[in-house]
Amino acid sequence: MKNKILHRTTIAAAVATLMLSGCSKFLDKKPVTQVVNKGKTDSTLTATDADALLQGVYGAFKGAGYGPGIEFNVLDRITNGDVLSDNCYAGGDNPDNAAIDLFTFTSLNGNIARDWSDCYSVIGATNDAIARVWASKDPSLTQDHKNSIVGQASFIRAFQYFDAVRLWGRLPLILTPVDPTSSETLIKTSGGLPSGVDTIYTAILNDCWFALATVGNVGDDPSKFTVSKGAVAALLAKVYATKTPANWDSVAYYCDQVIPHYTLLSNYADLWDINHKNNSESIWEIQYDGYSSSVGNWVPSQFVGAGWKKFSTPTNDLVNTFISEGDNVRMNASIQFVDYGWPDKYWTDPGHYPVLSKYTDPNNGLNNMYMIRLADILLLRAEAYNAKGNVTSAAGMVNTVRSRVGLSNTTAANQSDMALAIEKERRLELAFEGQRWFDLLRTGRALAVMNALKDGNGNNLNYNVKDYQLLYPVPQTQLDLNPFLEQNSGY
Numbered sequence: 001m002k003n004k005i006l007h008r009t010t011i012a013a014a015v016a017t018l019m020l021s022g023c024s025k026f027l028d029k030k031p032v033t034q035v036v037n038k039g040k041t042d043s044t045l046t047a048t049d050a051d052a053l054l055q056g057v058y059g060a061f062k063g064a065g066y067g068p069g070i071e072f073n074v075l076d077r078i079t080n081g082d083v084l085s086d087n088c089y090a091g092g093d094n095p096d097n098a099a100i101d102l103f104t105f106t107s108l109n110g111n112i113a114r115d116w117s118d119c120y121s122v123i124g125a126t127n128d129a130i131a132r133v134w135a136s137k138d139p140s141l142t143q144d145h146k147n148s149i150v151g152q153a154s155f156i157r158a159f160q161y162f163d164a165v166r167l168w169g170r171l172p173l174i175l176t177p178v179d180p181t182s183s184e185t186l187i188k189t190s191g192g193l194p195s196g197v198d199t200i201y202t203a204i205l206n207d208c209w210f211a212l213a214t215v216g217n218v219g220d221d222p223s224k225f226t227v228s229k230g231a232v233a234a235l236l237a238k239v240y241a242t243k244t245p246a247n248w249d250s251v252a253y254y255c256d257q258v259i260p261h262y263t264l265l266s267n268y269a270d271l272w273d274i275n276h277k278n279n280s281e282s283i284w285e286i287q288y289d290g291y292s293s294s295v296g297n298w299v300p301s302q303f304v305g306a307g308w309k310k311f312s313t314p315t316n317d318l319v320n321t322f323i324s325e326g327d328n329v330r331m332n333a334s335i336q337f338v339d340y341g342w343p344d345k346y347w348t349d350p351g352h353y354p355v356l357s358k359y360t361d362p363n364n365g366l367n368n369m370y371m372i373r374l375a376d377i378l379l380l381r382a383e384a385y386n387a388k389g390n391v392t393s394a395a396g397m398v399n400t401v402r403s404r405v406g407l408s409n410t411t412a413a414n415q416s417d418m419a420l421a422i423e424k425e426r427r428l429e430l431a432f433e434g435q436r437w438f439d440l441l442r443t444g445r446a447l448a449v450m451n452a453l454k455d456g457n458g459n460n461l462n463y464n465v466k467d468y469q470l471l472y473p474v475p476q477t478q479l480d481l482n483p484f485l486e487q488n489s490g491y
Contacts, residue, residue: 045136068118081434091313113475151214158207224285255381296365316456329405
């Protein structure tokens with residue numbers, strides 16, 4: 001059912017530049033030109049057509065028609081962020097999921113191949129929309145309108161590349177539609193020579209800076225799926241915390257641009273109530289209308305409900321961490337213990353089998369999906385404070401998040417203890433939202449945490465994760481298609 005947008009467009013290469021305005025003194029570099037294709041595209045594109053193209057980009061991202069986004073951006077967000085980490089076992093009976101859980105994946109893994117293809121399909125949709133909007137000569141499509149559409153599409157492209165670079169490292173950087181003029185240009189423009197990680201991050205930052213200057217303000221649109229300046233600043237904070245070396249001044253700056261515009265919900269469980277969509281804490285949120293309407297979120301049905309053994313089972317370690325912290329509010333909102341009677345090598349009591357309960361509507365598909373929310377940014381701001389030696393202010397941010405769920409203030413009193421306290425707080429607050437693995441990666445803690453992980457009886461799970469396995473392999477299907485690609489070291 002996937003529409004492989006990346007390979008459908010007929011475009012001849014031509015280049016134009018759009019200069020961006022200056023940014024904060026905290027940035028490690030000023031924006032450089034953004035390269036876009038303004039060649040033989042549809043110069044008769046109308047303003048109505050342009051808006052439809054943008055909606056197509058949003059639809060591709062969320063998986064309208066159960067296209068690529070429903071897997072890479074939603075279902076596999078939990079696989080790549082939680083199953084790959086210490087938050088979830090694979091669950092179910094899918095061997096590709098199990099291989100990701102056990103770090104036995106290879107370049108033949110079907111999930112990894114699907115995610116690469118789906119990610120680039122969404123990127124292809126953004127490239128197509130950007131090029132065609134720039135090429136339009138319709139006088140009713142004003143420059144401000146063009147800028148807004150391109151800004152939103154650029155943000156979505158940046159979001160895709162941010163996930164991709166953290167999963168695979170070096171990648172083909174595709175910023176224009178494909179050029180089928182010859183077999184060589186087709187290969188190069190649809191996944192040619194891979195770019196280094198720094199180059200990918202530069203492209204992500206360029207897209208974000210352009211978006212920040214052109215998209216609407218927070219609150220302009222009641223739908224939190226419409227990209228706002230708050231969403232862009234939040235992504236910039238996350239990017240600066242992740243790229244090496246982390247730029248904590250920029251993290252602090254962009255967090256401070258976000259935080260005043262949002263407020264935590266008083267009741268944590270309300271975040272997962274379908275009656276509190278697009279709430280005051282939500283920064284960027286995929287909208288789902290249910291199976292009976294345009295498109296439903298089928299992800300909850302993969303994690304919750306009887307009938308067949310579901311995916312992404314919470315780990316003993318995560319459950320024990322909730323319990324040891326006395327974090328009943330977030331545990332009860334995140335995990336249900338059920339009696340489905342399924343056999344499981346990690347959970348041997350069938351009456352005490354955990355499933356993810358943050359996604360509450362498996363039957364109707366009405367759950368929205370948070371991509372970014374305020375608690376994430378508050379805890380990222382705490383990291384920025386702590387990295388600069390301001391442990392007291394870091395504690396204040398952590399305590400704000402803890403107090404919402406009735407927990408006492410953190411006892412961490414020095415930088416090293418505070419770093420671990422923030423790490424744990426992020427784990428419990430953001431469990432099953434696709435964050436944990438990337439937190440472990442950027443803090444350099446992935447190997448130590450995964451190789452020390454124990455089962456419910458205190459026995460080491462013996463993952464024996466190697467350094468090279470911190471990145472996924474390039475799918476063999478892509479290596480076969482593109483002679484310019486190179487496999488990641490170790491595979």
